[in-house]
Amino acid sequence: MNPLSGIRRALSRRYRRWIERRVGTVAVARLDRRRLYIFPSAAGFGFLALAGALWLLATNFENNLVFLLCFMLLALFVVGIHFTHATLSGLEIRPVRAQSVFQGEAAAVELCLSQRKPRRREQIALRFDGGDAQLVSLERAGDTFVTVLAPTARRGYLDPGLLTLESVYPVGLLRVWTHVRFRFDAAVYPRPVADSARRPGRRGFGEGHYTGVTGSDDYVGLKTFEPGESLRHVAWKQYAREQGLWSKQYGDPVDSRVWIDWDDYAGLDTEQRLARMCGQACACDAAGHVYGLRLPGAGRAPDRGPAHRQAVLRQLALYGYEDRRERDDAAA
Numbered sequence: 001m002n003p004l005s006g007i008r009r010a011l012s013r014r015y016r017r018w019i020e021r022r023v024g025t026v027a028v029a030r031l032d033r034r035r036l037y038i039f040p041s042a043a044g045f046g047f048l049a050l051a052g053a054l055w056l057l058a059t060n061f062e063n064n065l066v067f068l069l070c071f072m073l074l075a076l077f078v079v080g081i082h083f084t085h086a087t088l089s090g091l092e093i094r095p096v097r098a099q100s101v102f103q104g105e106a107a108a109v110e111l112c113l114s115q116r117k118p119r120r121r122e123q124i125a126l127r128f129d130g131g132d133a134q135l136v137s138l139e140r141a142g143d144t145f146v147t148v149l150a151p152t153a154r155r156g157y158l159d160p161g162l163l164t165l166e167s168v169y170p171v172g173l174l175r176v177w178t179h180v181r182f183r184f185d186a187a188v189y190p191r192p193v194a195d196s197a198r199r200p201g202r203r204g205f206g207e208g209h210y211t212g213v214t215g216s217d218d219y220v221g222l223k224t225f226e227p228g229e230s231l232r233h234v235a236w237k238q239y240a241r242e243q244g245l246w247s248k249q250y251g252d253p254v255d256s257r258v259w260i261d262w263d264d265y266a267g268l269d270t271e272q273r274l275a276r277m278c279g280q281a282c283a284c285d286a287a288g289h290v291y292g293l294r295l296p297g298a299g300r301a302p303d304r305g306p307a308h309r310q311a312v313l314r315q316l317a318l319y320g321y322e323d324r325r326e327r328d329d330a331a332a
Helices: 003-022 042-061 064-088 236-240 270-287 306-317 322-331
Strands: 037-040 092-098 107-115 121-128 134-138 142-150 163-167 174-180 187-189 218-224 246-251 258-261 291-295 298-303
Touching (some): 037 042, 037 064, 042 064, 064 121, 064 163, 064 174, 107 121, 107 134, 134 142, 258 270, 270 291, 270 306, 291 306
Parallel strands (some): 258 291
Antiparallel strands (some): 037 174, 107 142, 218 246, 291 298
16 A cells, blocks of 8 residues: 555544534634635646746746746736635525435535625535535625535434535636535434334224224124124114115224334344334335334324325434434533
């Protein structure tokens, strides 16, 4: 392994830890000189090396034209510092909304970039840690909306890490960048896992439909009397009114609700249980079942539909995290 690669990764990790300690969570970030960093890019270092070589050449041969060229290049570099820094300076950025997704998927995060006066800003790249960069250009005053994909590695509240804004506009010799951290209420659902070996879901009692033919608990209705049936089931009142010979029908109540129960997955750890419960919820929703959720200290009554599915998945995603966020808010 290349030793320089190891040194580069170690320096990158130390820099990342320093940034994590320095950058706090904000609702709106205004980019000014206190939040922006600027440094020569790889092309910028090559440009400076070329200018240095020209200066040595001009000094050695006492060539005024080469001196002039060297100073013009350095002047271009100095002016580029101002224009590159101005590409991000004065911008405001805030989160608009974030998409709730399953663990491992990329969440679409909508951000708003604002500038008070019309100003052309080119090639601004936005990216979350481990995600792809999204390029945007600004020209008019007001709000510009952009969607950036954020990778997800674990369930819970969406925490894509640091958002990096950077640009090398206009000459590519310098890179200006900043890091911002936002807080999102979107949830990352557990990755659904189908478990065909699971015990059948528990069912409730007292609600649902009736079997209608073999039960003996509740009266359901009348049907045509058939030879061989017990005379105890004959509807004598209707027969006395000369309405024909009918037989009373009884049925047992059958609850068609499915319970997604924590206790059905005994022996598995928390994440494995939640993944299988999430898979069961998706299967119930796809089949159109009425289903409810049972978690330790929490749950949701049986229902169905998109809103119920989202509520169940969110409850599974945030299991064990809601109290943690409340403690963080209290500490802040």
